[in-house]
Amino acid sequence: MKKQLRVGLIGCGFMGRVHSNAYRKLGNFFDFNHEIVMQAVCSNKEAEVVSFAEKWGWKSYETDWQKLVARNDIDLIDVCVPNNLHYDIVMAALGSGKIVACEKPLAMDVEQAREMTDAARKTGLPSLVWFNYRGVPAVALAKILVDEGKIGRPFHYRAKYLQDWTISADVPQGGDTLWRLDSKAAGSGVTGDLLAHSIDLAMWLNGPISSVCAMTETFIKERKVQDEPGKVMPVTIDDACAFLARFENGTLATFESTRYARGRKNQHTLEINGEKGAVAFDLENFHELGFYNHGDDGRFRGWRNIQVWDSDHPYMKHWWVPGCGIGYEHTHIHTLANFVREIETGERMVPDFNDALRTQIVCEKVLDSAKNQQWESIELGA
Numbered sequence: 263m264k265k266q267l268r269v270g271l272i273g274c275g276f277m278g279r280v281h282s283n284a285y286r287k288l289g290n291f292f293d294f295n296h297e298i299v300m301q302a303v304c305s306n307k308e309a310e311v312v313s314f315a316e317k318w319g320w321k322s323y324e325t326d327w328q329k330l331v332a333r334n335d336i337d338l339i340d341v342c343v344p345n346n347l348h349y350d351i352v353m354a355a356l357g358s359g360k361i362v363a364c365e366k367p368l369a370m371d372v373e374q375a376r377e378m379t380d381a382a383r384k385t386g387l388p389s390l391v392w393f394n395y396r397g398v399p400a401v402a403l404a405k406i407l408v409d410e411g412k413i414g415r416p417f418h419y420r421a422k423y424l425q426d427w428t429i430s431a432d433v434p435q436g437g438d439t440l441w442r443l444d445s446k447a448a449g450s451g452v453t454g455d456l457l458a459h460s461i462d463l464a465m466w467l468n469g470p471i472s473s474v475c476a477m478t479e480t481f482i483k484e485r486k487v488q489d490e491p492g493k494v495m496p497v498t499i500d501d502a503c504a505f506l507a508r509f510e511n512g513t514l515a516t517f518e519s520t521r522y523a524r525g526r527k528n529q530h531t532l533e534i535n536g537e538k539g540a541v542a543f544d545l546e547n548f549h550e551l552g553f554y555n556h557g558d559d560g561r562f563r564g565w566r567n568i569q570v571w572d573s574d575h576p577y578m579k580h581w582w583v584p585g586c587g588i589g590y591e592h593t594h595i596h597t598l599a600n601f602v603r604e605i606e607t608g609e610r611m612v613p614d615f616n617d618a619l620r621t622q623i624v625c626e627k628v629l630d631s632a633k634n635q636q637w638e639s640i641e642l643g644a
């Protein structure tokens with residue numbers, strides 16, 4: 263008999279759908295001692311949550327997150343709501359002894375993130391922040407190559423995260439779907455939403471960032487307010503952000519992110535150039551990892567394009583036959599698989615609250631640097 267892991271999900275938006283999909287499929291592709299039970303979903307819009315529960319197979323629903331968090335038939339609370347709601351829900355869920363998973367970025371600011379991390383630590387339970395791109399097989403292979411020393415001493419780290427969906431001045435801000443453009447709900451713009459992913463991967467692959475020097479821009483200064491006809495408000499998020507960084511290990515880095523890169527829908531790239539070799543990844547070519555090995559016979563030396571979809575590549579044996587691809591949704595399924603494995607074994611597997619706090623610290627320093635127009639040094643602590 264498998265043990266049950268009873269999940270309560272809060273939020274029925276884009277991420278609510280992505281996570282519901284992961285909970286549904288996990289057990290079909292990965293084996294655990296636990297059975298995932300989609301116990302309850304919560305949103306304050308009753309009609310919406312009823313149809314969401316029916317469509318995705320949630321067994322029950324709530325319209326008040328406090329009731330969901332207090333239920334004693336739930337083991338794990340998953341938070342998929344706008345960033346300004348994370349703190350209250352996470353603190354209450356931890357207070358009622360639940361395991362907590364939370365969407366990124368963890369919090370609105372470092373102060374909140376620190377409190378949440380301390381509270382999570384005190385429970386002694388594993389925690390997860392959904393930095394899902396660690397679950398891309400090609401990125402996981404890059405991690406293996408770097409950890410095995412295949413690229414040697416790193417000199418340069420280069421990251422971009424580019425989108426183009428806010429270029430039109432007619433896109434409103436706020437409401438259920440466009441809260442990412444409203445700083446009161448999101449905390450920041452591309453820095454917390456997109457660069458947080460790049461920073462999480464960078465520190466996972468290459469260790470702590472020790473200083474940053476940034477610039478930001480808000481290209482469209484005012485936008486209509488979603489759900490409030492006729493109202494126009496200043497835009498106070500960063501539409502674009504670029505920064506230089508130094509890592510503790512001596513690597514020099516550049517990071518760039520925007521939602522104004524016409525033609526780029528979700529281009530998330532990284533490249534690390536080391537003494538012995540280099541790795542390069544671009545999310546728009548999901549299954550490929552660039553690898554350059556200076557140790558190769560000089561006549562054949564060159565970038566190789568590893569097709570990361572063979573059964574001996576990370577995660578791939580769980581899916582189809584070699585060469586039959588997977589995509590975005592699977593990065594969440596892999597993240598969840600690692601989290602359930604961590605819950606079962608106690609082995610550290612996923613980005614946790616402490617990792618997310620460190621990313622939040624870097625994001626805050628990036629925004630401070632842009633505001634103060636100076637380099638900021640960073641103390642990440644343990």
Ligand code: SOE
Nearest residue numbers: 276366425442455456459528
């Ligand atoms: C923003 O457009 C967004 O949905 C982010 O919020 C996600 O974290 C990213 O993975 C895709 O883009």
